[in-house]
Amino acid sequence: MPKRPRVDKQKLKLEAEEAFKKKESKYKEHLTSDRELKLLNDLQKKGTLSDKVSSLMLKIQKSFISGKFCDFASLEVLMHMARKKSRHHSFAALEGLKELFFENLLPKHPLKYINDLEIKKVPGGLSKLHLEDKLKHKYSEFINILKTHTIDTVDFFKTGSIKILAELAKKEEMQEYILECIVNKLGDPNKAIPTAVILECNHLVWRNKGLMEIMLKTISRFVSKANVSTSARFYAIVLMNSFKLTPTDQTSLQLLIQTLLRLFPIVLQETRVSGNKAVSLLLKALNKNFPLFTNKNSYQNFFKDEINEIYKLTHSGNTNIQIEALRFIYQSEQAQGFVSDRYYRSLYEFILPLPCLRNITTKALSLLFDTLIMSLKDDSNISRVKAFVKRLLQVCLISEPAFILASLMFVSNLSKSQKSLVQLLEVASEDEEEIYEDVPDSDSEGGRPEKKEKSQVKHSKYDPLKREPKFSGAEHSGLFELSALLEHPHPTVKKWAGIILENQEIDYQGDPLLDFTLINFLDRFEYRNPKKGLLNKLEGKKIRMSLIKDAVTSKEFRDQEDGQVREDEMFFYKYFKLRPEKKKEEEEEDEEFGSVEEEDDEFADFDGLDYNDDQELDEEDEESGGKARKKHKKSVFMDADEFYSKEN
Structure with a gap:
């Protein structure tokens, strides 16, 4: 040519x-x-x-x-x-x-x-x-x-320039360079600027899905620079954690996971020096996106190199990091086809000190229960599953109602997939004996005593403090903790414990960790109706019951049937159900014996009466049995108890 x-x-x-x-x-x-x-x-x-x-x-x-x-x-x-x-x-x-x-x-x-x-x-x-x-x-x-x-001294001017750059990034012309200019501002010393960058980047990729891959490549190059500060890496992780990917975005998922895993050793080293926010967010981002990625086996080398470091995080002082680390270990080991005893041992150990953790959040507890159900629903070791259930119920005995009810709901949900839990309800007592198996001895003919191997001693006694859950002997003990919960002062705890003991399912659509807290109970005393449109604004998010239910003073609440009222709200129901009747009775009494003003007029007419006249009035009053006196008011709560006993 x-x-x-x-x-x-x-x-x-x-x-x-x-x-x-x-x-x-x-x-x-x-x-x-x-x-x-x-x-x-x-x-x-x-x-x-x-x-x-x-x-x-x-x-x-x-x-x-x-x-x-x-x-x-x-x-x-x-x-x-x-x-x-x-x-x-x-x-x-x-x-x-x-x-x-x-x-x-x-x-x-x-x-x-x-x-x-x-x-x-x-x-x-x-x-x-x-x-x-x-x-x-x-x-x-x-x-x-x-x-x-964007490097001006005035924040408003910097933010305005970033917004203009984000708008121009929608065009193909110089797109990568513009995104690089925007992402570089994650390292700005003023916190308001990285926050603005995260917001603009999210708006950008939400409206233009094709920009996600370019954005992730830009972030990957940014965090790989040698002179990037710790705070810049932290905000880069925040940005990656804020992205919402789907199983169809496999290329983007691969880029995101690769960037996060490459950051892990660096962030872990920085965590030991300066803090632990970054590693918690990094693990959270991995837990959110790793299940969506199909080719998980491509990261086996990383797991082999870093698994010990991740296990160390399960023993750190931060509860959020511990839970996120446990979740990531489970997902990574499950991807390899085998969940180790070491993982279950770490999870079993984490449950025990829960009542002492005063700073643990509702969100963290929700993640914990998700991790437990995820880990135990398909576990083939029945002894281990029973050990987890017993330990959780033991922790409930010294916990608050919200945690207890969440635990009972967890047990109810777990029993759907682990049918063997029903056997624990049927065990009446523990067998305290130790069973020994004879070991064949080649020298038995010589009259030597048979040896008992220590490893072959099987304990039929339940040991609640056993380090390894599958060897705790939980299968030999019943769920006696449920019997103790039947005596709990909280009415819903009593009811749910009874439901489980009767081998029935707990039917509850809300979140016990939110709906049975002290703040939720106190909210009901405010007698306020739910805000209009709150459900639409918070669609997809968990909301505590007191923010969306009718006030206890409303007609809708009073018109409910007894079976529709929550056990912990029966007090309000009885009180406000009886109050109109009590008020009507008082009005009838006032009509029968006269108003307070009329009585005052009568006492005013007593002026001028002598002692004998007054004594005669007293004698007449005694003869009539004191009917002229106003009846003594009974407490509304006493009437409520009488009403409830009649209804039952």
Whole structure:
């Protein structure tokens, strides 16, 4: 094949510039005769700041209608305004330039410099080549102006520049460079700036799904730099944790997981020195995205190298880190097809001191119960499952009602997949004996006593403090802890413990960790109705019951049947059910014996009576059995008890 003749780029550039200048001269001739353009020129010279920016924008838009020419002189004036030290003038020009480039000047295809062209025949004419070349230069200049403003001393100005960059990142032109400018601001010393970056990046990838891969590559390059600060890495992890990926985004998931795993040893080292927020978030991001990734086995080498370090985190002082580490270990080992005894031992050990952890949050407890159900529902070792259930119920004996009820619901849900738990309800007592198995001895004929191997001694006694749950002997002991919970002062605990003992399922749609807390109970004393639209605003999130249920003083609450009322709200139900009846009785009594004012009038008429008359009145009162006296009021709560006993 004959070789394509090379294009002389320098000569082509000069010819294109010459062709563009001819069009420019024609435009200037047209400018002198166009009245509208004259008006715009006057506004540019004499108008306010907004008038000047608007007139320059209109001139550029008017010249670019055909897409073959652009008023670069007016564009340069706007660029000069954007570089000014006056932030007011500069920001107005930046907004104008953003609108021009985004709406008018940037084409759908990427712009090219003349030097980058590899063509024999010039498409669209020489002037268009020069137009694209110059537009690309000006756009690059504009992006660099914005980049300079992102390191300004005023936060508002920095945030505004970041928002403009995020808007321009929707276009393909210089997309990677713009994203790099934005992501670099995660290292800003002022916390408000990284927060703004995280917000803008989330908006950007949410509206433009195709940007996710480019965004993750940019973040990966950023965290790999040698001079990145600890806080910058932390905010990068926060950003990656905020992304919402689906199982269809396998490429993005791979990039995200690779970046997080590469960060793990670095963050772990920094954690020992400065704190543990980053490692907690990193594990949280891994736990959120790792189950969605299909090719989990590709990270086996990482697990082999770092598994001991992750296990060390399960013994750290931070509860959130411990739970997240346990979850990640389970997912990683499950991906390899085998969950180790070491994992179950660590999880079993974590449950015991739970009542002493006063700083543990509801969210952390919810994660713990998710981890427990995830770990035990498919466990084939029945003894281990029973040991976990017994330890959890033992912890319940010294815990608050919310935790107890969440544990009882967990046991109820677990019994659906682990049918053998029913056997624990049928065990009446523990067998305290030790059973020994005879070991065959080749020297038994010589009269030597048979040896008992220590490893072959099987204990039928339950040991609650055994380190290894599958050897605790839990299968030889019943769930006697449930009997103790039947005597618990909380009415719902009593009911749910009884349901489990009767081998029935607990039917409850809410979250016990939220609905049975002290704050939820105290909220019911405020007698307030739920806020309108709260459920729509918080859709998909867990909300405590007191925020969405009718107030206990409402008619809807009183009109419920007894079976529909929660056990811990029966007190309110009985009280407000009886209050109207009690009020009616008091009104009838007032009508029968007269009002307070009438009694005062009667006592006023007693003036002038002598002692004998007063004594006669007392004698008459005694003879009538004291009927004239007002009846003694009984407590509303006493009436409530009587009402409840009659109903039952």
